[in-house]
Amino acid sequence: MTAIETPRETSSATPITDGAPRPVQTPGRHLPCPLPTPRGPVSSFLVEHLTRAPHDLPLWPAPEDDPLTGEDTHLALYLVYELHYRGVEGVDERWEWHPDLIRLRGQLEQRFEAGLVELVGDMPDVDDVTTFLQQLTTDDGSGEGRSISKFIEAEGDLHQFREQAIHRTAWQLKEADPHSWAIPRLGGRPKAALVEIQADEYGDGVDQDVHAELYALTMERLGLSARPNHYLDLLPGITLATVNLVSMFGLHRRWLGAVIGHLAVFEMSSVTTMARFGTALRRLEFDPWTCLFFDTHVVADAHHQTVAATDLAGGLVEQDPDRLGEVVFGALALCRLEAKLTEHVLGSWDRGESSLLGSFEAPEQAPGQRMVHVPADDPRRHER
Incomplete structure (x- = not known):
């Protein structure tokens, strides 16, 4: 996380630029998933x-x-x-x-x-997997249409930012874990590449710098629960499907190439997406602690995207050319499923509806938000 001021360089009790101390981890952050309400x-x-x-x-x-x-x-x-x-x-x-x-x-x-x-659908003919992934991840990896991060950056309000943050809790609060199942199935160059990426994801051995912990910090600064699966009953099927995708790929050895393609797309489309969310938080007057998760990814993934495309995916296909189709499928499956999630979220907002299955509680003034005067008749004062 070079070039980002973090508690690793000071201490967990030392403020960063705006004087906001880092919150202590919420008790119970690592408990099992609560039993959900059935849906069928x-x-x-x-x-x-x-x-x-x-x-x-x-x-x-x-x-x-x-x-x-x-x-x-x-x-x-x-x-x-x-x-x-x-x-x-x-x-x-x-x-x-x-x-x-x-x-x-x-x-x-x-x-x-x-x-x-x-x-x-029909699988494309791919000669060079690195070139294919680079082309695929143009425009956030969706390759088509609208983007949640573009919308949030340009015009999203606090309620919408919180909604998309809740959607991502099922993934970001376990970020890296399903990809780690691939480590013992790799060797040589792709294994070294994956371990390099995962080491950063897990904070290089510093617990408070683990990326999932940084996302928990963002949730707390947004005034939301940082406990994994706290919002499970609010997450629609398409959101859960995006996480089930990587769990399925990671658990099955036959999908080794697919989980590598999945990770490569995430790393290669992350920098622009994370920068947009960081810009949106600053527009909404949030402090550097709230932005730390996104700023960290902008720096780390600028390097990871090259490692993922060339050494991880490229290295795997070089070792085992028969894995090429799996890598391509995993990458495309992620992009197409994410496009469905984008359609659901932005379509809901277009209709003036929530993209979640229910409402959530959050303070009007988030803990990480600088005090901003909002007139009493301003619609931003009221959660939709």
Whole structure:
């Protein structure tokens, strides 16, 4: 995190430029995922059975919703995947690898994968994976249409910034973890590249500089909860699908190339996106602590994008040319799914609606926001 003033250079109690002290980590930040409210027959089945001691499962209901965006499908898949992270409150850890649960997960994954194959469509002919990734990540990796970061930078208000921050909690508060599952499956140049990227993601050994911790800091400065999965019941199926994508890629060795393609796109499209969010926070009068997560990524990912394209993805394909198709698929699947999330969020805002499944509580004046006088009749004083 060179060129960014951080507590590593001072101390966790020392203010940075505006005199705002770094908050102490919120107690309970690393507890298991809270048990969510079911959204359909499959998630209801899971909540009913996972809260009991491990046992043979009866015949479970077939999912009936959209394999890419369905609320029931993706909450169920997300819930099962959380057993591979920090677990779920009230769920016996032995459920993680229970054969019946793995079979249920496999059926959900098959539907999701079929939906992704249809979404990606015909695979392009790619000669050079590095060049392909560079072209794909032009314009935030979406390659098409509108961008949440562009909208937030230019005109997003505090409520909208908070909404998009809540959408990203399911990912950013576990950032890097699913990609780390690829480390023991790599060797040589791509392994070294991945470890270099992940070392930065995990703060180079400094706990308060772990990128997930920096995002937690941003959440606190926005006046929101920093606990992972605190907002799970508010996250729509398409948001959960973007996280289920990388969990599925990371857990399965057959998707090694896909998880590398996924990471490469994230790293290569991060600098511009993160800079836009940092600009938006400054426009909204937030302090440097609130911006630290985004500023850190602007610096770190300026280097990571080259490592990811050339040494990680390029190195893997050089070692194993048969992985090229997986890398391309993983990159395209991420871009197309993110485009669906963008369409949902911006479409909701166009209609004057929330992009979440419910409302959330937040103070009118965020802890990280400089005192700004807002007239009583200004609509910004009221949450939508």
